[in-house]
Amino acid sequence: MTAPAIRPPYLDPAADALLAAAPTPRRALFLDRDGVVNVNHGYVHAPAQTDWVPGIFALVAAAAARGYLAIVVTNQAGIARGLYDEAAFLDYTAWMHREFARRGTPLLATYWCPHHPEAGQGGYRVACACRKPAPGMLLAALARFSLAPEASFLVGDHDSDVLAAAGAGVAGRRVDRADWGDAMAGLLAFAP
Template sequence: MQKAVFLDRDGTIIEEMGYINHFSRIRILPGVVEAIQLFKEADYKIVVITNQAGVARGYFTEQRLKEMHAYMLELFKERKAEIDRLYYCPHHPEGKVKAYAKTCSCRKPNTGMIDQAVSDLNIDLQQSYIIGDRETDIQLAVRLKMKGIFLLTGYGVGDYVSDPAVVKAEQCLVFNDLLQAAQTIVHCQSISKDVH
């Protein structure tokens, strides 16, 4: 089985800019390329899981979202930080576009995107991490009894300052950014291998 790092998109690997509806608004956060490279060197699959309610709300089409994701994936590939798979949820219960206005199993903190990744990539969740800047990312980790990492990037710093209990789960760690998280995880894995 494979181990994986499940990464949120906005505020975790690219800048949080609200509903991103244009290529020019996709900006990779500092240290993210290096973090992904570290994870890849340590044999982690890189899987992006992202709620994209902008489709349900009518801010952009699903086709536009797919085009932006293709562009983003190419940006990472060009930087030798390839993302293995990307899953998104276009739904929202209060959406304005009827086809997407629903409660679903994929919208975080529901497990649908991870369930699909496990099926597609043969992932061992106990060796994997969920990393993001929102409480829903940690709630998802708790639901699946996985290790969750909360980043103080994007919405994370504001959420954490206003309510540190957002990361109250015992299997949750807090890091300043993705690079710090990657360095720690990979270093600890290396120590663990040396001990055995």
């Protein structure tokens, strides 16, 4: 079986305006989702399950002030496992984008991998190019939005996030709860 195509991203309704306003070379702040954007309670896919990671909005605001476009890159094994479907994921993603936009810290796009090589059901059980640590989602974003990898940065909470970034030529930083709160925006000290 050949590897499935990487899903086109969920694009924020303001994506065109965000891209037009971005300085060049274009740079991204890539964000893992669970554990970086929202607290990882396990397979979060509804607003009622969502607790924002303290400091995430300040991080995106500080990054935007430096010209970074915020892009979420998330493994969604819950889709592969049949816990929720891609339509539900996209509904939730649209809500998440609205929550960021209304705080003045819009996200440009969200990329997701719905696969899992062992636990996936049906066609979702596949070795793909998008599940991190593979760099496929980042490579797709770099190409689609003409982003400069050497000017971009990733924040994740697993080694697989940082490995995915490295595979795309992007610097990455692994964070944990000790980085939540006021320290989040300070992570940009490690960014190019």
